[in-house]
Amino acid sequence: MAAATLIALLLAGCSMGAGESTSPSVGIPAEVAPAPGEAAQDQAVEDAAGGDAGSESLVPDRSVITTGRVSITVDDPVASAEDAADLVEQSGGRVDSRTETPGTDTQQPSAQLVLRIPSDELDRVVDQLRELGTVTSVSMNASDVTQQRQDVEARIDALGASVDRLQQLLSTATSITDLIAIESELTTRQAELDSLTQQRDLLVDQVDFSTVTVDLVTEAVAPDPRPDDFWSGVVAGWAALTAFASSLGVAFGVMLPWILALLVIAAIAAVIIVLATRGRRRTPTLPEQEPRA
Incomplete structure (x- = not known):
């Protein structure tokens, strides 16, 4: 109680x-x-x-959470990602995540950063990000909390x-x-x-630091056009033959050390067999003795 x-x-x-x-x-x-x-x-x-x-x-008076996404076409996404990170750090912000994909024969290089930018520096930093390359899309969203x-x-x-x-x-x-x-x-x-x-x-934290995702990509390379006449077909065939010969040469270069090693091993084995055969031929055979009466 x-x-x-x-x-x-x-x-x-x-x-x-x-x-x-x-x-x-x-x-x-x-x-x-x-x-x-x-x-x-x-x-x-x-x-x-x-x-x-x-x-x-x-x-x-007002608490607003701002999020956005910016897509920029640049010459070198990896180098531009480093520049973007430096811009944000100089403004007092930070990089929450960073992904870089180097270019290969099948894909173009790209980079993606998730930036936390002070809200009062958002417009200035976005303007500086635009100078990294050609802006293809920008989207901003504000939520009042x-x-x-x-x-x-x-x-x-x-x-x-x-x-x-x-x-x-x-x-x-x-x-x-x-x-x-x-x-x-x-x-x-x-x-x-x-x-x-x-x-x-x-x-x-969400109000004081706006979240902006930056996508950095390169211009897509147009594929080679298909041949549409006799001479373009000849050029395409010659290019294919040259590429095949080049690939064949590379393959032969890779296999050459293995072929030489196999030849050496085969030669050693042949010498051993020949010596063993000659040794057997030179061994004299003793006559058989007749039994005594």
Whole structure:
């Protein structure tokens, strides 16, 4: 009964000053105004949670998450990817991922970067990226998360005040039953507070740093046209014959060391066989002795 009374008093105290109903997931009001004597403790809890925007007054007027994609045709995608990374790092941003594909006989070289650019530097950096080559496509998308961020901030404030009051009750608990009940509730509220703080930090990072995916490619090489007359057919046939002769020469060059090695082994085996045959022919045969009477 004592533990139940303490929890009821706690929830009643947290509900004072909040005109809205409690949140179903947390079980406390969405906004709680701390008591005058608890303002310093609430501020300390918010600083420990890593947040510098503990009240709605510190939240920017609008919180916008910007994402985009830019496709650029360049001469050397790998070198241009290095230049793009340098531009972003100079602006205070970072490269979240980077993929480079060198050119082969069957595919063109390409590169892809996922850039995190400071929101206030986005336009300037995109303009600098355009100078790397010929821009083929640009798409930008802005998502307003102001309401979501304000809701998270308000829930962090409420949970911070609730955790602070639980800590005060914990310091004044006089029985084991009360102590266990308060510690259990404090652990639950602290876990919820940490989760909301992580959500807030993720939102802040997405708002402060825009995400732009940059695709760097080269111009596609047009295939050789098919022959459409006699002379073009002769030229195509001669080119095919030359390519075949070149491939045959390469294959013969690769096999030549193996052929020489096999010839040496065969010569050694032939010498051994010849010597063994001559040795058998030179061995004299003894006459058979007649039996004595």
